[in-house]
Amino acid sequence: MSKTTTALVPASNGGIADYQLATVDPESMRELVEVNLGGNLSPRDLTTVHVPSGVASSFDVPTLEGPQSVKELTGVLLRVGTSRALFSRSFQESGGKDRPECYSEDGLNGHGTPGGDCANCPMNVFGSALKGYGKSCIEKKLLFLATKDSLLPMVVVASPGSHKGLQVYLRQLTAGGKLLSSVVTGISLTAAQSADGIKYSQLVFRMLYPLSSEDGLIMRSVANAMKGALGKFSDLQEPEPSAD
Numbered sequence: 207m208s209k210t211t212t213a214l215v216p217a218s219n220g221g222i223a224d225y226q227l228a229t230v231d232p233e234s235m236r237e238l239v240e241v242n243l244g245g246n247l248s249p250r251d252l253t254t255v256h257v258p259s260g261v262a263s264s265f266d267v268p269t270l271e272g273p274q275s276v277k278e279l280t281g282v283l284l285r286v287g288t289s290r291a292l293f294s295r296s297f298q299e300s301g302g303k304d305r306p307e308c309y310s311e312d313g314l315n316g317h318g319t320p321g322g323d324c325a326n327c328p329m330n331v332f333g334s335a336l337k338g339y340g341k342s343c344i345e346k347k348l349l350f351l352a353t354k355d356s357l358l359p360m361v362v363v364a365s366p367g368s369h370k371g372l373q374v375y376l377r378q379l380t381a382g383g384k385l386l387s388s389v390v391t392g393i394s395l396t397a398a399q400s401a402d403g404i405k406y407s408q409l410v411f412r413m414l415y416p417l418s419s420e421d422g423l424i425m426r427s428v429a430n431a432m433k434g435a436l437g438k439f440s441d442l443q444e445p446e447p448s449a450d
Contacts, residue, residue: 222421224354225282228428235357249348253360255279257368261397262407267360279362279393280414281353283386284429286376288313292320292329292343296336313345339401340366347372350432351393352425359432367398368409375411387429388422390414 222228239247255265264275290313291306308318308329316324324330327343334342347364349372364372379386391413398408417425 221418222282222425225352225425226354226357227352227359228421228424230357238357247358249361252350252358253356254363255360256363257365257409258395258407260407261405263395265395277394279351279353279360280390281351281359282389282417282425283391284350284352284359284425284432286372286386287348287350288345289348290316290324290330290343290345292316292318308343316343338404345369349393351391352428362393362409364409367400367406371409371411375413379413384413384416385422385426387425389416 239245243251253268255267258264258266264277265279267274267276267279288310290308290310292308293300293304294307295304306318308316308321310316310324314324316322316327320327320329324343328334329343330341330345332341333339336342345366347369349362349364350359351362352359375391376386379389391411394410394412395407396410397405399405416422
């Protein structure tokens with residue numbers, strides 16, 4: 207049975223002294239990755255949290271003690287990646303077993319058929335979807351979120367219905383002169399409705415508090431260190447059944 211909590215990190219002002227990712231000894235981290243993961247770290251090795259299908263008020267987060275029902279994910283966003291995937295059949299038809307016919311690990315260049323420049327691809331146009339008003343090529347944002355209780359960040363997968371809210375939040379941080387990794391971010395859910403009347407869950411972002419200058423620099427160095435290890439996103443292309 208799922209245990210319900212309100213947050214993975216308390217939403218109160220504070221520093222990063224309790225963030226294991228920011229305080230772990232690099233040699234110890236290398237040994238953990240070498241022994242447990244064979245020396246390779248990829249997004250597949252990280253806890254992945256999807257936007258729930260339908261309308262929901264909490265996330266289902268895997269933990270060592272079993273799944274937790276979490277109202278708000280709280281932590282430091284290390285980076286935001288973009289992935290794209292084109293499938294010939296819908297998720298409902300394939301059961302999620304199909305591999306993409308074309309995919310992009312950076313959101314810019316497609317590999318497969320049709321491949322090439324994603325910006326000029328006819329599959330990357332609203333209205334091209336197999337069903338509904340969306341795009342045939344599924345674009346997702348991958349949010350690498352450092353939390354206090356883990357040496358590794360989790361990946362929050364934001365489907366298209368949450369992209370506008372994410373972009374607004376990123377623009378607000380930019381206007382305030384704040385890097386993603388210099389603030390503690392809260393991510394929750396709200397109910398929304400698509401153009402064709404389907405209700406779904408949408409991500410909501412808010413800044414809980416800024417980190418001190420010193421803590422911000424530490425988390426920035428952590429974010430830069432993770433770039434190389436987490437540069438490929440093709441392992442997270444499988445779509446979840448969602449209306450957005």
